[in-house]
Amino acid sequence: MVSALGWLGQQGRYCLIAGLIAGLLAPGLAEFLRPWIGVLVVLLLLVTGIRVGAKQALGVQSDLTATVLRIVALQAVLPLIVIVTLAALDLLHFPLAMAVSLMLAAPSLTGAPNFAIMMGQDPAPGMRILVIGTALFPITALPVFLILDPAGGGVLSGISLSLGLLAAILVSVGIGFAIRHLLPVMGQPREQGALDGCSALLLGVVVVGLMSAIGPLLQTEPLALLLWLMAALAINFVLVSGALLVSNWARLDMSIPTAIYAGNRNIALFLIVLPEEAAAPLLIFVGCYQIPMYLTPILLARFRGLIQ
Numbered sequence: 507m508v509s510a511l512g513w514l515g516q517q518g519r520y521c522l523i524a525g526l527i528a529g530l531l532a533p534g535l536a537e538f539l540r541p542w543i544g545v546l547v548v549l550l551l552l553v554t555g556i557r558v559g560a561k562q563a564l565g566v567q568s569d570l571t572a573t574v575l576r577i578v579a580l581q582a583v584l585p586l587i588v589i590v591t592l593a594a595l596d597l598l599h600f601p602l603a604m605a606v607s608l609m610l611a612a613p614s615l616t617g618a619p620n621f622a623i624m625m626g627q628d629p630a631p632g633m634r635i636l637v638i639g640t641a642l643f644p645i646t647a648l649p650v651f652l653i654l655d656p657a658g659g660g661v662l663s664g665i666s667l668s669l670g671l672l673a674a675i676l677v678s679v680g681i682g683f684a685i686r687h688l689l690p691v692m693g694q695p696r697e698q699g700a701l702d703g704c705s706a707l708l709l710g711v712v713v714v715g716l717m718s719a720i721g722p723l724l725q726t727e728p729l730a731l732l733l734w735l736m737a738a739l740a741i742n743f744v745l746v747s748g749a750l751l752v753s754n755w756a757r758l759d760m761s762i763p764t765a766i767y768a769g770n771r772n773i774a775l776f777l778i779v780l781p782e783e784a785a786a787p788l789l790i791f792v793g794c795y796q797i798p799m800y801l802t803p804i805l806l807a808r809f810r811g812l813i814q
Contacts, residue, residue: 521710522617522800529717529793530724539715540789546712547774548678550616550705551640555682556692557701558619558633569634572760577613577639580749580768582646585610589653602737604654605791609741611650612771613639615799617709620702621766624803632763637679639767643775644672675775713796716774719789735794742798745769747809765806770799 529536539546589607592598598607614636615621619629686692692701723731749768753761773792780788798805 521706525710525713529714533721536718540718551678555679559686560683614767615770720793738794
């Protein structure tokens with residue numbers, strides 16, 4: 507079993523592609539998995555906690571400072587700038603504006619460290635961004651919740667959503683860290699590969715559920731789906747390429763992990779706490795956004811080669 511999971515971890519990108527295809531071709535399966543997305547995301551956080559461990563997640567003081575600065579800039583300041591701009595242009599009421607604003611407030615995609623591995627990069631910086639950004643997410647997302655009020659319940663609803671996210675994240679990642687501490691063998695290469703396989707499998711299943719809104723829209727309104735997909739591709743490319751260009755121009759370290767983080771966010775975390783009626787419009791954007799996200803390792807590697 508461990509060997510099989512290790513092999514699956516090495517084929518992670520193909521698991522994601524298989525999930526995308528299954529989500530499109532098997533809408534019944536995607537709809538069945540949709541209510542379980544929140545649970546699967548929590549399991550992913552737990553597995554990530556075991557894979558990373560508390561010590562590697564935090565790093566040294568200089569690593570921690572650089573990571574927190576990036577998180578504040580991309581996860582707290584950027585979404586507020588976008589929200590203010592959209593509000594000034596009277597565009598904030600559109601579903602796409604709401605979806606993009608929420609996406610920018612989300613932490614790094616759970617599979618971001620694996621993206622770095624696929625590009626031949628050290629996964630540790632991406633892991634720090636993932637774990638610390640996810641831990642800070644309930645705090646950084648609170649202003650966005652209060653402004654957008656995605657659940658329609660006002661200030662108390664926004665605070666409740668943040669507290670619910672905080673509880674889910676602390677419990678799942680905390681249990682993962684505890685397991686890693688109690689079982690040091692989980693830090694060995696063979697076990698790490700098996701955990702990568704578990705993550706790849708969970709990510710593939712989550713992708714199927716996240717595509718649940720895409721299949722029906724493809725059949726009923728293909729043009730609308732095409733517009734959503736084009737918007738998702740453009741937004742992802744601007745965020746990833748923009749972060750890489752700025753990092754290179756400013757001669758900052760962690761340019762690849764920062765670029766991956768900038769454009770690839772764990773939007774599914776919102777599905778843990780948002781009511782179904784509030785999450786339904788978000789799922790269309792989430793489903794479309796899976797495609798550019800999982801093409802990131804290929805496209806970013808090529809773009810990086812062009813600018814160097």
